[in-house]
Amino acid sequence: MLKFTRKIVGRSCILAPALLAGFTAAASAEDGLVRSFKVGAGPDAVGYVDASFDPSMPRDRGESEGPQAIYSGDNGEVYLLDQVNRRVLQFNPKASGERARSLQLPEGAHPSDLVVMHENIYVWDGEPQALRASAAGDGVTRSLSYTQAPPSDEAVLSAFAQMGSEQLSRDDTADEIARSIGAKPGVRPRQVVASHGKGRVMAEFAAKGDAGVSINLQSENKSPIGKLMLRVPNRLGSVELLDVDRSGRIYLLAENIPNDANGDVYAFVARFGPNGALEGAYQLPFDPSVALSRRFVTISTDGDVYFLRTRHSAVDLLNVGFRPFRKGDVVDLSPPHPKSPDYSPPAPGGSTGGPSFANVNLGANAALRVLDRRHVIDTALQFANARWRVNPGAYGPDPDRSCSGFNRIRRPGYLHGKLNSDVVGIPYCWGCHGSLAKIAGAISSGRLAGNVCTRDNPRPDVIGVDCSAFVSATWGLSTHFTTIAIPAIARQLQNPWDLLPGDALNKPGSHVMLFVKFTPDKRAEVIESSTGGCNGKVCRNVYPLASLLARGYRPVRFRGLVNEANAQAVYR
Known part of the structure; x- marks a missing residue:
């Protein structure tokens, strides 16, 4: 039986046997x-x-x-x-x-x-x-x-x-x-x-x-x-x-x-x-x-x-x-790399094979409030579609404070030059959390809006949501569950095609996105609070699903959803 080693800069892995379904691999890559x-x-x-x-700073960056x-x-x-x-x-x-x-x-x-x-x-x-x-x-x-x-x-x-x-339609309703x-x-x-x-x-x-x-x-x-x-x-x-x-x-x-x-x-x-x-x-x-x-x-x-x-x-x-390939039309490259590590919270005395989360507070206990998917998506759309005017207090000083470690200032990118103008979307704010009503009230009263300095300590004088605070709010949680804590209140789906509106794609210690739906061409439409993909706010995005899964994102389902146990799969 033949094997092929695929060399990659900094690593190598063993590919499948030469005789694969539909074709024969002719050489290494x-x-x-x-x-x-x-x-x-x-x-x-x-x-x-x-x-x-x-x-030392177990928050979602x-x-x-x-x-x-x-x-x-x-x-x-x-x-x-x-x-x-x-x-x-x-x-x-x-x-x-x-x-x-x-x-x-x-x-x-x-x-x-x-x-x-x-x-x-x-x-x-x-x-x-x-x-x-x-x-x-x-x-x-x-x-x-x-x-x-x-x-x-x-x-x-x-x-x-x-x-x-x-440009994704803003006319979609939660229903x-x-x-x-x-x-x-x-x-x-x-x-x-x-x-x-x-x-x-x-x-x-x-x-x-x-x-x-x-x-x-x-x-x-x-x-x-x-x-x-x-x-x-x-x-x-x-x-x-x-x-x-x-x-x-x-x-x-x-x-x-x-x-x-x-x-x-x-x-x-x-x-x-x-x-x-x-x-x-x-x-x-x-x-x-x-x-x-x-x-x-x-x-x-x-x-x-x-x-x-x-x-x-x-x-x-x-x-x-x-x-x-020598023949056929089936592309079988399994296994492409060592499987992505399991990022579930570590069991006592055990190891997950991923980043060590020992001695990390996985979040406060929260009473799970029963809610349906329509409510989750409706809340998420309100965060993404919120239109508000940038008052001087929300805009902040100009020039603004520089971030530590990289070429950026505190103010989210989508707010630059928008003083006294209308913008769409709730700002990303590192370490912040709160309901939409709380955030809207704080911005209206002149609170500083957003903070993208993710290498600095969170600030108490700013308002908005980071990625996991946004997902926590859509799930009706008054407690902020970080990406590390989300596995304690959500179960991982074994089949990624079973994702439903209101589920999430979570990468513990990094980032989380709320799943909205599969697009007609099988990509994942999400709503997320992000400094990069959303330019510092909550927005809707579309990603190839494989690129997320291969990067370590895991499909998860919040246990508090009313139809968690009997929902029909999107794609079978």
């Missing part, structure tokens, strides 16, 4: 380090907010925040969104010694995603925005400014939606979301991609059972490009057309998500030849140490698959290793 950026604010550094667990997106342009250069340092870095991945160029974001811009088409730069900042680089500068540092109108090109909007950057229980997810019906090799490509998807999909590709003038078939061993998650390179090879981003949360969850890029035959796959090296980012993979003009790996010590651009 090795991920190459293309470029590594140190953490910092210098010209060859990238901003990073370390939120790793600290037993949120998900560690680094660059949110990478994109490979038509000229072969890679663009990296370094939003912590408020800039875009542009560099040649083939010239490791060459200095990266810095493109400074416009004043007040706080984007969370990046797309580059025909060397035009677009960012997502609550909506798509087009940017233009100034002609002035020393060639290494230039500034970006907004163009006259936001982009409306379908390919640009489709590229943003590809990674979950899209409508609760009624989504039992709805069976499908696939994205249509996608438009401005490819490197075939120009504008239209993709139409059709589900083939739980584990498969067919994709028809056409050019802009309706000429057929190819018909693809893809299957996974368990359940197929989201599927997205990423690109077509200059050799005509086609790249799909897809997920395998089994019914067992402890099963082999993995995300991968499948490569098809110009004739539509599956040639092999690139397994994306997610693990719990990799920080959450919006656009974590991009395809170069020559077909290199680049992965953005952000950790507390460095930000790396990896060239993901390719595993060729």
Whole structure:
């Protein structure tokens, strides 16, 4: 029996036997380090907010925040969104010694995603925005400014939606979301991609059972490009057309998500030849140490698959290793990595294999108040959709106090420049908690709004909610249960497809998101309070489910929900 060792920077793992369902793996895959950026604010550094667990301060710091997106342009250069340092870095991945160029974001811009088409730069900042680089500068540092109108090109909007950057309807009611229980997810019906090799490509998807999909590709003038078939061993998650390179090879981003949360969850890029035959796959090296980012993979003009790996010590651009297949259309890469550690609270005298939570207060006991899912979602939507005017007391001094350890000030990003203006969403506030009524009253009376300094001690003079305080409030708890304490009041779901509105995705010691529903293309829609993905407030977001599970998030269900025991699964 043959085995293959997949080498990854800093680790290795044993892959499945050579003879797999539907294909034979032909060779090992090795991920190459293309470029590594140190953490910092210098010209060859990238901003990073370390939120790793600290037993001396057992509060939720949120998900560690680094660059949110990478994109490979038509000229072969890679663009990296370094939003912590408020800039875009542009560099040649083939010239490791060459200095990266810095493109400074416009004043007040706080984007969370990046797309580059025909060397035009677009960012997502609550909506798509087009940017233009100034002609002035020393060639290494230039500034970006907004163009006259936001982009409306379908390919640009489709590229943003590809990674979950899209405007979600604010018209959904809690009743409508609760009624989504039992709805069976499908696939994205249509996608438009401005490819490197075939120009504008239209993709139409059709589900083939739980584990498969067919994709028809056409050019802009309706000429057929190819018909693809893809299957996974368990359940197929989201599927997205990423690109077509200059050799005509086609790249799909897809997920395998089994019914067992402890099963082999993995995300991968499948490569098809110009004739539509599956040639092999690139397994994306997610693990719990990799920080959450919006656009974590991009395809170069020559077909290199680049992965953005952000950790507390460095930000790396990896060239993901390719595993060729000899036959078949089933992508079976199990097991991709050692299984994610169990982050349940440790039993007395026992060990979980994850971060040590010994001597950590898991939270006060609370009487569980019976509530239904409609009430949970209704409360969450009120936090996300709350519209309020930023008075001088809520805005605070200008300039505001700097945070310790990284390039940021106390005021959440979405409030910058919004004095005496209306904004939407309750602010993120490190270590804060409270009901919506309490927060609204405090803001109206001039209390300082929000605090994103997660490396400093929490402040008593600010108001808002951090990630777990938000989830605690939606679950009707007057006590703030941190991500470490949530396993004491919620049970882990064995099947991630059993997630229902009002459940949560929890990563103890880091971050928690309230689950809303599965999107039609099988991604997870959530509401969260976040410094990065929400720009410092409570907002709705969409994530590929496999990227969350592989990073250590666990699907959990609050025990106080009235239908906790007999709810129907969303997807079976």
